[in-house]
Amino acid sequence: MKIVLASNNQGKIKEFKKLLPNDEVFAFSEILGKLEIEEDKDTFKGNAIKKAQTIYDELQKIGFGEVLVISDDSGISVPILNNAPGVYSARYAGLKASDKENNLKLIDELNKLGVDKTAAFYTACIAMVYKNEVYTVHGFMYGEVLNKELGENGFGYDPLFIPKGFSKTLGQLEFEVKQEFSHRNNALKLAKKVLDVIL
Template identity: 65%
Template sequence: MKIVLATSNKGKIEEFKKLMPNDDVCAFETLIGKIDIEETGTTFKENAVIKAKAVYDKIADEKVVVISDDSGISVPLFNNEPGVYSARYAGKDATDCANNEKLISKLNAHNVTTTKAFYTACIAMVYKNEVYTVHGWMYGRVIDKCIGSKGFGYDPMFIPDGFEQTLGELDSEVKKALSHRSRALKLAKKVLDVIL
C-alpha cells in the first residue's frame, strides 16, 4: 500500500517508516513538492485533518492513503500548554532547542523542577475522499533540563510513567512500544484493515 505522509518533519517520517515497515511510506514532498499548509485548528484532530486533506486534494489519486498526524505535549500546570503549538511554542520555525528552553523557563518561573505532562497524537487518514481519525496518548512528567540525544522535540525533557529516564535516553524500541504515535498508529492500522 502506498502511504503518503502529510509532514516534512524528518523525525516523524523516520518514526512512521519504522512503525510501518511493510508499507511503501513516503513524504508528500517527494510526490507534489513543497506546499505550505497553515495549521489553523484549535485541536490536534482539526490540524491533522487539515494537513491530510490538503495533501490528498493535491495528489488527487484514490489509490493512495494520506496519513497526517498532529501531536504535541501538554502540561496541565500551564493550562495544557504548549498543546497544538508544541512545534512552534517559541515562535514560527522554532528549533527543538528553543521550544525546550521556553518550556524549561516556564517551569523555572513556576519554581518547579518537574510536573505532570502528556503527549497526544491524532492521526488522520484520507482514503477515497473519506476522513478517519484516531488518538493515542503517553503520560509522564517533564523536567527542567534536557537529558539524552535520542528522539526529537521534547523527548530529552519527558520521562514516561514507569521510567526514570527521559525519552531522549531510552532505546528506540522501548520508545516505540510506549509512544503516543505508536498507540495511535495501532488504532490507525485497524481502521486501514477495514477500509482497504
Template identity: 50%
Template structure:
C-alpha cells in the same frame, strides 16, 4: 499499499516508517513540492485532518491514502501549554531546541523542577471515500533539564510514567512501546487493513 505522509518532519517520517514496516511510506515532499498548510484548527484532530485533506487534494490522485499526524505535549502546571502549539511554541521560525528550552524555562518560571504532562498524537487518514482520525497518549513528567540525545522535539525533557530516564535517554524499542504515536498508529493500522 502506498501511504503518503502529510509531513516532511524527518523525525516523524523516521518514526512512522519504523512503525509501519508493512507499507510503503512516502513523505509527500517526494511526490510534489512542499507547500504551506495553515493549521488553524483548535484541536490535534482538526489539525491532522486539515493536513491530510490538503495533501490529498494537492496530490490529485484518487488512489493514494494520505496520513497526517498532529501531536504535541501538554504540561499541567502550564494549563496544558504548549498543546497544539508545540511545534511553534518558541515562535514560527523556532527549531526543536528553541521549543525545548522555552518549555523548560516556562516550567522553571512556576518555581518547580517538573510537572505532570502528557503527549497526544492524532493521526488522520484521508482517502477518496473516507476520513478517519484516531488518538494515542503517553503520560509522564516534563522536567526542567534536558537529558539524552535520542528522539526529537521535547523527548530530552519528558520522563514517562514508570521510568527514571527521559525519552531522549531510552532505547528506541522501549520508546516504540510507550509512544503516543505508536499507540495511535496501532489503531490506524486496523483501519488501513479494511480499506
C-alpha cells in the same frame, strides 16, 4: 499500499517508516515538492484532518491514483501551564523555532513557577484520508516533564519527558523501547485497526 505522509518533519517520517515497514511510505514533498499548510486549528484533530485532506486533494489533482494519506498532529501538554504548549508544541518559541528553542521556552516557563518536574502528557491524533473519506484516532502517553534536557535520542521535547513507569527521559531511551508505548504508536495501533476494515 502507497502511503503518503502529510509531514515534512524528518523525525516523524523516520518514525512512521519504521512503524510501517511493509508499505511504500513517501513524504508528500517527494511527490508534491514544497507546500506550506497552515496549522491554524485549535485541536490536534483539526490540524491533522486539514493536513491530510489538503495533501489528498493535491495528489488527486495530479492523478496520483489510489493512495492513503496519513497525517498526524501531536504535541505535549503540561496541566500546570494550562495544557500549554499543546497544539503550539512545534512553534512554542516562535513560528520557525527549533526543537532546542522550544525546549528552552518550556524549561523557562517551568522555572518561572519554581518547578523541577511536573505532570505532562503527549497527544497524537492520526488522520487518514482514503477514497475521500476521513478517519481519525488518538493516542496518549503520560508521564512527567523536567526543567532540564537529558539525552540525545528522539526529537522535539523527548529530552524533557519521562514516561510513566520509567526513570529515564525519551531522549535517553532507545527508539525500540519507546515505540512500544509512544503516543504515536498507540495512535498507529488504532489506525491499523481502522485500515484493516477500510482497505
